[in-house]
Amino acid sequence: MEKQTTSHSYFYRNSLTIVFTTLFLITLFAQAITGWHQNNTEMQELGASALSFKTYLFSGHFISATFENFESEFLQMALYVLLTIGLRQKGSAESKKIGELEDVDREPKPGKNAPWPVKKGGWILKLYSMSLSICFAILFLFSWAMHFYGSLESHNAEQVAKHLPLDNMLSYLGQSEFWFETFQNWQSEFLSVASIVFLTIYLRQKGSPESKPVDAPHMETGK
Incomplete structure (x- = not known):
């Protein structure tokens, strides 16, 4: 075209x-x-x-709910970026072709329009070549920490209202409340990735880069 x-x-x-x-x-x-x-x-x-409302924006309830969602999204993207390097799904628009090297596998070469880390080379290039997954991993860890902080603050606010003793970080980590919040989000992200990987084998959306061409055979891998 x-x-x-x-x-x-x-x-x-x-x-x-x-x-x-x-x-x-x-x-x-x-x-x-x-x-x-x-x-x-x-x-x-x-x-x-x-x-x-202003006070609420700095409360554990808002911080926990916000970063609980961010955390699962960044985990999803970090794993997706990393796992699609070596794993395959025959027929999926989200998978690299089986047994073939693609443009994303080629070694970077300095050029006029190449990003400056490519021109610089050395450890800067090595770091840049992994920068997407590193960025998502850092965002995930930060969001996880903020989710934990907000969840603990929200939990202790309820403890105060109920006239119960406060929990510290270690004791709260051993309780199910925080992990329930965590896993209910993680599992939904894993399901959504599995869904798009599998459904793009058989279903199409004309014009979308997340779909194979409408007339492509089901078992033709997309990338």
């Missing part, structure tokens, strides 16, 4: 990022509003005072 040389607007050239970032901000705000009301209802039922 010939490349289109017509100039496009800034929005068109960046529309995927802009749309998803906008949706993220809208839903994050909606989560904050609804979470604020939910948390105040629960705390007032326990005899505690309601929080202002």
